[in-house]
Amino acid sequence: MNPADTRPLSDHFDSDKPVEVMWEGRFITTKRQGRWEYVSRARGIRAAVILAIDSEDHVILVDQYRVPLGKRCIELPAGLVGDHDDNADEDTALAAARELEEETGYRAGTMEMVGEFHSSPGMVSESFTLFRASDLVKVGEGGGVDSEDIIVLRVPLAEIEKHVSDWREAGHAIDVRLLTLLGPRLLD
Secondary structure, three states, rough: OOOOOOOHHHHHHHOOOOEEEEEEOOOOEEEEOOOEEEEEHHHHHHEEEEEEOOOOOEEEEEEEOOOOOEEEEEEOOEEEEEOOOOOOOOHHHHHHHHHHHHHHOOOEEEEEHHHEEEEOOOOOOOOEEEEEEEEEEEEEOOOOOOOOOOOOEEHHHHHHHHHHHHHHHOOOOEEEHHHEEEEEEEEO
């Protein structure tokens, strides 16, 4: 935006226009506000993402098939918060701990909230709360629930760039949140 432009923000971004629900499913809602079309989570559902690093400096990742991408994706463990009627007011930290254990089989002794982030703010209103999990103990196999088909990966942080390159070469998608692991290296 030009700093000399004195028009109100609503003239630029349609923020004064009503929000129209175009379609609503069980988990997502498509909306329009003025010229903008975007997607949001339905029913106030939130997301938690977990950066889990063990005592030997290995990061715990998940590999799972993602229908919108049509292929497997390498990701930080994550899950929905308040996605069932019986847990609509679920605590985000408890949901993050639950999802870490369900997906990876690791239980965190410490779960530290890093903050709230938005991964694709031009198209999706969803945010996620990032947690750093430490003091990890392997308590199960992981793999997720129902039909998630999650493969648990334990990768040395010192080798993350090579692994990401190998996964790309093998045809896997790479979740944007892996930038938390690559970020400092990208600036070198």
